[in-house]
Amino acid sequence: MLARLLSLSCLLTYVAATALTFTLQPNEKSCFYIFNQNQRANIGYYFAVQAGGSFDVDYTIKAPGGRILANEQKQRQGDYIFTADLIGEYEFCFSNEMSTFAEKVVDFEIKDNDEFKASLPNAPAENTAVEGMQASALRIEEKLGQLSNTLQYYKTRNNRNQSTVKSTESRIFWFSVFDVVLMCSMAAFQVLVVKFFFQGSRRQLV
Known part of the structure; x- marks a missing residue:
């Protein structure tokens, strides 16, 4: 079962679901976490900006230890799968810091693609x-x-x-x-x- 940690403006809350819709306020950054228990696991994620501004956000993916796996600017949506080589906590951060007044509504889903096969x-x-x-x-x-x-x-x-x-x-x-x-x-x-x-x-x- 996937566990994610949601951080909104330094406020931490545990989220049990694997898909959610959240709002990014202007100059705000939100981070989500997944704990990978297997080496060489395939982790898939999907996000899309549903409303707000130019429908774009910045996002960063970090591996355990702080190594940056992806760092994209002004993306409207993404649907990717990457291989998690290390066991530990992976960080997904979305940023609306480029916007001074427009809030963004973002759909986000993350899942371990090996979870179903392993079962x-x-x-x-x-x-x-x-x-x-x-x-x-x-x-x-x-x-x-x-x-x-x-x-x-x-x-x-x-x-x-x-x-x-x-x-x-x-x-x-x-x-x-x-x-x-x-x-x-x-x-x-x-x-x-x-x-x-x-x-x-x-x-x-x-």
């Missing part, structure tokens, strides 16, 4: 039926993983499209308000100019 019973020698069942179970698990990733991708695209639509609607509204104010101002200015012109003409005639 399968070993097939007895020359037992092709059990081997076939194991192979089928692994293929089903792989297809379910692909389906989950596809659903997460469509969820991300839907959220980003909704955010873009709302942003466009807001811009159109305020542009329309500005346009109306500008036209009213121009009309008032033209009326004042014409009034001033005729007032000056009448004085000259008198």
